[in-house]
Amino acid sequence: MAARAELARLRPSKVCCARAELGGMLRAGGSLRLGGENRLTVAVETEHPEVARKALLLFRRVAGLPAEVVVEEHGPLRRRIYQVRLVPGPEARRLLADLEILTPEGGIGVDVPASLVRGDCCRAAFLRGVYLVSGSVCDPRGSGYHLEMVVSNEEFAHGLYYLLRLAKFKVHQARRKGREVVYLKDADDIAAFLGLIGAHTALLELEGIRVVKEVRGGVNRLVNAETANVEKSVAAAVEQIRWIEVIREKIGLERLPKALREMALVRLAHPEASLAELGQLLARPISKSAVNHRLRRLRRLAEEMTEEG
């Protein structure tokens, strides 16, 4: 599901939302480094080139600041990490203060900044920014429905958790390998979340899979019901054959009235046939309910014979 690629292409129409989205990206996947001469370097880190491109664009749009992209390779698999870095300077500091990443006291803000999520439009944009750098949704064709955002800061994870809870999502939080995971498991919630942050194609794809899944579930239920019915009719046939055997033992089938004798013989010859099929197997075909009627008469006869001893 290409939710991220779709979201990376989205361009926020309002400046307030562009600011919120950049804030979300920096909160979830930003890094701050203090260099010499108190120079602060801020960067968005991501392994997705389309996300890096979007960060570059948002830096320019929100603060009018140039940024540079540095590519690093990590680990034996040479995983590529894109660092979109702001050139250090007073403007960068101003932007960080504006996004509440630098607090007025000079500290680093780690929670969800209220000013970025006040409006509905901005809240959605903020969540989009967070999802772009830290989120993923797994293909529900595999295990189950699962959408998660993985962040390193516990306080920010809590903030994200409460933000989603306020938006009425059934949200969960867990720690995995020293990182915080905020996730959704409910299919309706995942669909609503994707819709909220603007991943409409991914949402449609998910809904398509859901429809297929539900249809398949319906078919399974039908097959199960049918199996149950087959088992029921097999049990009934076994019982009918038992009565017929009783009659044969007691008086012999040849002494039965012609209609009942034929019914008994057809049942014995076709133990697997349904009542409707039995009716068609007679020399003069009869309906399912007529078959049922004759079988009941055979049963009554057998019962009378066993009662007599």
Ligand SMILES: [Zn+2]
């Ligand atoms: Zn907005």
